[in-house]
Amino acid sequence: MSVPALELNGLKKNFGKAEIIRGIDLSIGKAERHAIIGPNGAGKSTLFNLITARFPPSAGTVKLHGEDLTGLQPFEINRRGLSRSFQITNIFPKMTVFENVRCALLWAQGYKYSFWNFVNRSRKLTEGTEAILEQINLANRRDLPAGTLSYAEQRALEIGITIAGGANVIMLDEPTAGMSHSETDYITDLILKVTEGKTLIMVEHDMGVVFGLADRISVLVYGEIIATGAPEAVRADPKVQEAYLGAALEAEH
Amino acid sequence: MIDPVTDVKGARPDEQITTNPADASQRMRMQTPMIAVAPWVIAILVLLFLPLVFTNNSALTIMNQMSITIIFALAYNMLLGQAGMLSFGHAVYAGVGGFACMHIMNMTDFFASIPLVILPIFGGLFGMGLAMIVGSFSTRSAGTVFAMISLGVGELIAASSVIIVAFFGGEEGVSGDRTYAQPFFGVEFLQQIEVYYLTAAWVIVSALLMFLWSRTPVGRMANAVRDNPERAEFLGYSSRWVRFYSFVASGFFAGIAGGLFAINYEILTEENLNTTSSGVILLVTFLGGVGFFFGPIIGAVVFTLVQTVLSLQTELWAFYAGSLFLATVMFFPGGLAGLLMMHVPVFKLGKAGHLVMPYIKTLIPAAIGVLGLAALVEMTFHYRHAATGDNEMTVFWTTFDSHTLLPWLIAGAITIIGLGIARATAPDLKEAWNEANTAGGGA
Numbered sequence: 001m002s003v004p005a006l007e008l009n010g011l012k013k014n015f016g017k018a019e020i021i022r023g024i025d026l027s028i029g030k031a032e033r034h035a036i037i038g039p040n041g042a043g044k045s046t047l048f049n050l051i052t053a054r055f056p057p058s059a060g061t062v063k064l065h066g067e068d069l070t071g072l073q074p075f076e077i078n079r080r081g082l083s084r085s086f087q088i089t090n091i092f093p094k095m096t097v098f099e100n101v102r103c104a105l106l107w108a109q110g111y112k113y114s115f116w117n118f119v120n121r122s123r124k125l126t127e128g129t130e131a132i133l134e135q136i137n138l139a140n141r142r143d144l145p146a147g148t149l150s151y152a153e154q155r156a157l158e159i160g161i162t163i164a165g166g167a168n169v170i171m172l173d174e175p176t177a178g179m180s181h182s183e184t185d186y187i188t189d190l191i192l193k194v195t196e197g198k199t200l201i202m203v204e205h206d207m208g209v210v211f212g213l214a215d216r217i218s219v220l221v222y223g224e225i226i227a228t229g230a231p232e233a234v235r236a237d238p239k240v241q242e243a244y245l246g247a248a249l250e251a252e253h
Numbered sequence: 254m255i256d257p258v259t260d261v262k263g264a265r266p267d268e269q270i271t272t273n274p275a276d277a278s279q280r281m282r283m284q285t286p287m288i289a290v291a292p293w294v295i296a297i298l299v300l301l302f303l304p305l306v307f308t309n310n311s312a313l314t315i316m317n318q319m320s321i322t323i324i325f326a327l328a329y330n331m332l333l334g335q336a337g338m339l340s341f342g343h344a345v346y347a348g349v350g351g352f353a354c355m356h357i358m359n360m361t362d363f364f365a366s367i368p369l370v371i372l373p374i375f376g377g378l379f380g381m382g383l384a385m386i387v388g389s390f391s392t393r394s395a396g397t398v399f400a401m402i403s404l405g406v407g408e409l410i411a412a413s414s415v416i417i418v419a420f421f422g423g424e425e426g427v428s429g430d431r432t433y434a435q436p437f438f439g440v441e442f443l444q445q446i447e448v449y450y451l452t453a454a455w456v457i458v459s460a461l462l463m464f465l466w467s468r469t470p471v472g473r474m475a476n477a478v479r480d481n482p483e484r485a486e487f488l489g490y491s492s493r494w495v496r497f498y499s500f501v502a503s504g505f506f507a508g509i510a511g512g513l514f515a516i517n518y519e520i521l522t523e524e525n526l527n528t529t530s531s532g533v534i535l536l537v538t539f540l541g542g543v544g545f546f547f548g549p550i551i552g553a554v555v556f557t558l559v560q561t562v563l564s565l566q567t568e569l570w571a572f573y574a575g576s577l578f579l580a581t582v583m584f585f586p587g588g589l590a591g592l593l594m595m596h597v598p599v600f601k602l603g604k605a606g607h608l609v610m611p612y613i614k615t616l617i618p619a620a621i622g623v624l625g626l627a628a629l630v631e632m633t634f635h636y637r638h639a640a641t642g643d644n645e646m647t648v649f650w651t652t653f654d655s656h657t658l659l660p661w662l663i664a665g666a667i668t669i670i671g672l673g674i675a676r677a678t679a680p681d682l683k684e685a686w687n688e689a690n691t692a693g694g695g696a
Contacts, residue, residue: 052487074486084487092480103477107489111470113498118468165489 003066005199011060022223033200035210038220044203083167093147102129104164136160152183172202300453319557320456326549328506334543336499337479342407344530350376350508354515358429369434373512380508392496414523426522542588604689611685615678622671628664
């Protein structure tokens, strides 16, 4: 069996005495689309932040393609091929849409901290940026400051920034939060398109999106994964129904 | 004396893209390199011919001071505008660069073997070296922590000027003689005009290098880190290293400015290091506008004029400079450059003509009112501070007795009427402004 794209072993996080993440073991294979669901306060975003080293874990390890990420900074993890978006839109609001995407390409194209290259002289950089803009359908917005885009467009831009660097493990934190139905459909299609062949890990509340996208689902409740498996199996799991889905489905009716 | 201002303004309107880049103009730039080069050519021509217009030595001194301030302010804006780092102690990098150059001037044998024109490079290297040391611990975060460390380090180094006398020369500073350098194509820099061209050459080279820096990957990422350091980290860049490189580059150019100061004045003292100097450069940069590459240039020109020309007219020049700064911060946070660039959309819509009359109707009375207010300030100052019996004073070429009622009434009336008319016509101006910024309609 090949090395999983992402592997969590006994991952724990305490804030003081509060145990937010209480020992998570999870293995996500290459090119798998994995959704993490769970009620509010289950620790989904915290789990994301532990994986990407926004917070250090209290115990346990995270392995990316078999490599232990303990002690690495976010930028070092990103360079190893893991990219993420944020629950709250996290872009460069004062820079143009084009510039936002271009910044996401700089490291991937090997520019590092150089001060002997000029960004507007590189055709590869400009073309790469334009290709991403095409993919996320923002080509006609390229010269606007990113902060002036509509909410859905900003979310699309954030996905664009997240995938631009060519990372093969993409983590999306509630990509459709706060969107209308049509916007949600649009973003779902976009995610399917741009994560083709990549490993996708997403936190999502919208069950339509989750069951439409995910190969496998993990259900996180009070810092523990109570079920992992194919969508149908998870839906049928009585524990899940009791803890989460039942309540959520009832609430929808 | 107004010419430099208009020239610099006129030279750069299409340079807006540096810290708020619109790539449309960048594409245009790639297609038509002429447009990109034009502001620099104009700037070079202006610098070449200015001494033919302003020939006397004091004008040359003012222009040199302007050039030095331009380099320093642009270097400062590499931090403030482009990387979002507020430094309260940036004078030390210019100062240490300047002191280093003074010491090189005093190393007779070595100094005699190098041409004076390259001396500022040593200033730059020393400024950069200090920035590398300080930056290694101060750039961990932006915001308050960075600001406080910069203030602390600034105070520390300024205080050590009286302790480390060997380097800073104690209270009398360090002085030297620039003419001991190796003659540069026969030029010994005895005359002010020769120093002017040396300084002018350095201002062009430094400004160009700083502009180009902003187009490099590390320069672009400085903007990204300024806007959102966390996001930048998840794009593979360490915010800290991006800040460090910006800081070091800024220290280098600040050191160049210090070296030019050394050449021009041939003396450096504690004044070149202290927090007042650091505060002034913050003021200059903000006044000009941090959002545009050319902003600090305008700030440096305007501030130097206020500092030199206005200070000949009134002892209260710093009061007026402070008021100007305050008004800028409160009403035009984009600075003078932002104020200019606000008009670009109006020109693009072809509606600039619609603004001329409203501007005249509001701004001229406002200017008269402000002058009236300035007269009141001057009269109050004279009334309180002139020697007893010295009741005569001159304001705006008018001599009168400051202890009689009539002048006060006149100045007061001018102030009230001027500002009153401005206030009454302001809504019309606002309406005209909104109209001019709306596409279509009208005309």
